[in-house]
Amino acid sequence: MNPIKNALKSLSVTTTNVIVALIFFIITAKITNPEFFGKVAIIQLLEVVTSAFFYFIPGQIITREISYLYARKEINKSVIGKFLSFPFLVLPLFLILLLFTNYVKLAIPYLFLYLLNSVMSSIMVGMDMFTETAITGNLFLIIRWGISIIAVLSHNIYLFIEIWTLGGIISVSMNYAFLSRKVGLVLPSFDFAFLFKHFREGLPLYLSSSATFLSSQGDRVTTAYLLGSYYLGLYQFSALVAGVPSMVLGALGGVLLPTASFYKALGSDEKKMSSISFRVLALISFLAVIVSIPIAILVVERFFPDYIQGIKVLILLLLAMTLPFPISSLTNFIIAANKSLRPFFILSLLNGSLVLLTSFLLIPRIGIMGGAISQVIVSAISSSFILVYALRTSTFVLGRKESVLLFVMPLIALYEVFIDPPYLDFLLLISVLLLFKIFKTITSEDVKLIESFLPSKLKFVALLMKMIS
Template sequence: MNPIKNTLKSLSVTTTNVIVALIFFIITAKITNPEFFGKVAIIQLLEVVTSAFFYFIPGQIITREISYLYARKEISKSVIGKFLSFPFLVLPLFLILLLFPNYVKLTIPYLFLYLLNGVMGSIMVGMDMFTETAITGNIFLIIRWGISIIAVLSHNIYLFIEIWTLGGIISVSMNYAFLSRKVGLILPSFDFAFLFKHFKEGLPLYLSSSATFLSSQGDRVTTAYLLGSYYLGLYQFSALVAGVPSMVLGALGGVLLPTASFYKALGKDEKKMSSISFRVLSLITFLAVIISIPTAVLVVEKFFPAYISGIKVLILLLLATTLPFPIGSLTNFIIAAKKSLRPFLILSLLNGGLVLLTSFLLIPRIGIIGGAISQAIVSTISSSFVLVYALKEDTFVLGKRESAILFMMPLIAFYEVFVDPPYLDFLLLLSVILLFKTFRIITAEDMKLIDSFLPSKLKFIISLMKAIS
């Protein structure tokens, strides 16, 4: 289980998604009417609903359990078959979509495949099958955003759904073939006691996911309700651009849970694993934030002048979604260590309520910047909660190096919001590197560990990290 190699494989999927989806949305926005664009958005929303409400055994629980069994060489097709059975049990719930317009009804097969593919992906990363998931993920994204341009050109939403469904069939079939080659022919096995046990264990995460749906979409809904479609367009565009760095960093986060679970099963100390991950991810995150903000501002000013009024919103949203990433990554170690997940339900309910409350209080008074401030408030509270809980459960230790990083986070945010002329970001970049070197936040021992995981062609990264830290 090599976290660096697996991160690179995951990044290939993220990169494909960013590039191909960007091209798709630019073309779709240019050549179609708002009605067609809205139907595409509804299909994407149904995906989010499927992930939030129909994923009854959270992917994190599946990945952790599979990683433990894989590390102990106890993996079997029987266990995999039991996990694969739950999307089939959920299938009747999709029939509620029969109450909606015709094109929504036709998404039922696709959404089932989307759920089944998600479960397969959770199983495969738990078995260190990142190469296989990267192959199927890239193929699916090319079909999803690339080939579906044919449907956009013909303004045919039904053809659009058919192409996405075809992509789902191909992706599920390939993942099934990869799994069968690894462990043998797999059939769904309906073990209700097994499924209920993991449903019960993952219930706080499931309910948290449902509540997170409100916290992630509440500011958008409030903006649309209070200010109308024009300001929603400004806000959504800013959120789309601001979300790119966190999407890329998400590829790193997706590797942490199976890696932490795998090595925890082998008896490794989660505190040591979480510490080095936190420190290395902090360096990457700080550099990503400092480079992304002036780049995003330049792109908007040069290529999207109609959206210049949303730049402050973009900066706030980018900071809110990206800067706390190292703290959020500690959640993976809490799950891997099998600590109680109930507090995350409380956190998600708190976040959802706060987003709605602060959005309704701020947006009428100060416009769309109020929605961004709402997300920043919730992000701060959520990060503080995760940090305190990780310390309480002894999955993370707050030493001098970690404290220095936590001290730097609000300073970077303050600088970017209140001080920053874009041309001075170079000075901020140098300051961060100097602080990392001064406090020796990444140690020689850390370097040796990273070097042991690096492929031969990437050994130059160690030289770069030594120069930086």
């Protein structure tokens, strides 16, 4: 289980997503309007609804259990079949979408495939099958954003959904073939005692995921309700562009849970793993924010003039999603260490309530900017909670280096919002690198550990890290 190689494989999917989605959005922005984009946003919103409310055994629980079994060489197709069965059990729940408009009804098969594919991916990454998930992920994204351009050209939302459904069929079929080749022919096995056991164990995560829907999507739902699909299109577009850096970080962070679970099963100390992950991800997150904001502004101004009024929203959302990433990554180590997950449900309820409250208070007064401010508030509260809980459960230790990084996070945010002239971003970039050098945030021992996982073609990364160690 090599976290760096696996992160690079996951990063290939993110890179494909960014490239083909950018082409899709450029074409869509040129030949359609924010209202059509708002309809696409509703389909994406339904994906989030599926993950939040229909994913009864959370993917984190599935990945952790599979990783434990894989590390101990106890994996078998019986366990895989049991996990694969639960999307079929929840299939009737999708029929509730028949109450909605026609193009939402048409999305039911796609959303079922989306859920089934998510479960398969959770199983596969737990078995270190990152190459296979990268293959299917890249292919699906090419269909999802590339071929669906045909539907955009014809302004046909129904054809758009049909193309996405085709991508889901192909992706599920390939993942099933990869799993069957790895462990033998796998069939869904309806073991209700097994499923209920893991449902009960993952219930706090499931409930928190459902509540998190309100905190992550409540601003969009409120925007759609109060301002209509036009402003939803503006807001969703800003959110998608702002989410690119966090998507890249997600590819890196996505390997943490299976890796932490794998090595925890072999006896490694989660405190050491969480510390180095926090410090390395902090470096990457800081640099990502500093570089991404001027690039995002340039892209919007150059290619999407209809969305320029959303630039300030974009900046706030980018900061809210990207800067706290090192803190949110600590959740993976809490899950891997089998600590209680109940507090996350309380946090999610609090966040969801705050998003709805602040959105309804702010959006009528300051428009879509209110939704962005709402997300900043929730991000700050959520990060503080995760940090405190990680310290209380002894899955993370707050030393001098970690304290310095936590102090710098809000300073970078304030600079980017209130002070930042774009031409001074270079100076901020140099300042961050000097900070890491002065405080020796990345140690020589850390570099040696990272180097041991690096592929031969990426050894230069270790050399660059030695320069600031």
